[in-house]
Amino acid sequence: MTKEQVEKHQNKGFRYRVFTEGIFSILWIGYLIMFYSYYKEAYFYIDKRLSFLYKLLFFINDNLRTSLVYFLLYGLLITLTFVFLYFLFLTYKKKPYSKTGLVTLICLNALYVFLSFINIYGVIFFIITILSGSIVYALVMVGKKEDAEEDMDYEEGEIVEVQGPFETETSAQQAARLFMETWQKKETVVLEKELYKEDNNYYAEIYVETIKK
Known part of the structure; x- marks a missing residue:
């Protein structure tokens, strides 16, 4: 494999990460636009004098089906985002590339998550985020354990x-x-x-x- 082929391979990996982030950005922006369009209309009918907890309860009770749909979509999206970020760290650790690029991708996804929190549903979105992160982390740990067991099959000099x-x-x-x-x-x-x-x-x-x- 020539030097040009090696560089081509590295550039292909970078383009793949950018392309994947582009897909996630489209999904996040589309989700946030649809969610806040619904949220703005539904929030108009909530009594602003109520406490935060009562606002949340009334909001979910009056829009139960729609709320569940947005919770499910958020859970799926945040889980996929965690998986993507994990692979970003994994590829960076194995084949270091621009640290600025890595930080930019992380901050961009963190911004989308933050924008999901600035509403009455923020607490629930935060809980879903913690649960999703815990599930991804647990799966990663299980995968590492299996890899460690597979490594025992190798011998020095093989x-x-x-x-x-x-x-x-x-x-x-x-x-x-x-x-x-x-x-x-x-x-x-x-x-x-x-x-x-x-x-x-x-x-x-x-x-x-x-x-x-």
């Missing part, structure tokens, strides 16, 4: 990949480096590479150097 053939040694090194940087078990299994030449072509043998306990 070959996990052979890249090639390549015309030049540099191309073989770049391909091996890219594979090692995108290795899914990078946190627990440390890889190393060894280049060799065969039939006038270069190959990169990637093997397990150490397993972190």
